[in-house]
Amino acid sequence: FIKFAHMNETLFEDIFEVKEIDKDGKKFDKVSRLECFGETFEIELIIDINVDIYPMEVNEKFTLALTKSLIPGKPDEGVFDQSNRKSLLDKYEYVMYGKVYKHEEERGPVPKVYVSIGKIRFFFWLILN
Numbered sequence: 001f002i003k004f005a006h007m008n009e010t011l012f013e014d015i016f017e018v019k020e021i022d023k024d025g026k027k028f029d030k031v032s033r034l035e036c037f038g039e040t041f042e043i044e045l046i047i048d049i050n051v052d053i054y055p056m057e058v059n060e061k062f063t064l065a066l067t068k069s070l071i072p073g074k075p076d077e078g079v080f081d082q083s084n085r086k087s088l089l090d091k092y093e094y095v096m097y098g099k100v101y102k103h104e105e106e107r108g109p110v111p112k113v114y115v116s117i118g119k120i121r122f123f124f125w126l127i128l129n
Contacts, residue, residue, distance in 0.1 A: 010067050012065065013065040014063070014064060015038065015040065015062070016037065016039070016045050016064055017036060017059060018035075018036050018057065018058050018062075019037055020035040021058060030051065031050055032048070032049060032056070034049055045064065054094040066115070071086075071087045099116055100114070
């Protein structure tokens, strides 16, 4: 698997630029499919975002991070912690909770990672130069 470890709890983090929005047409009123490209790791990302809550534009940049837990040093318990203690939520404007449900590292030269966030899914893959 691709190794990305910047912080103790962060598995992956990169800045992405939105290249296209709803390339194949808009399928849902409040959700758009964004095709993006990562600056540091040159990763292509396809992600569905609720643009009613967090509108995005072509050429706009955002940071995407995958973590084990929102609270450093504490394992994820699967429930929202409403104690207002410091967490990674403080670092971002838009946060989604989900699971990495599949990764294909051995099925070809380009590893793919699939993530499910409720009914929204996204995946990304590494472009090998």
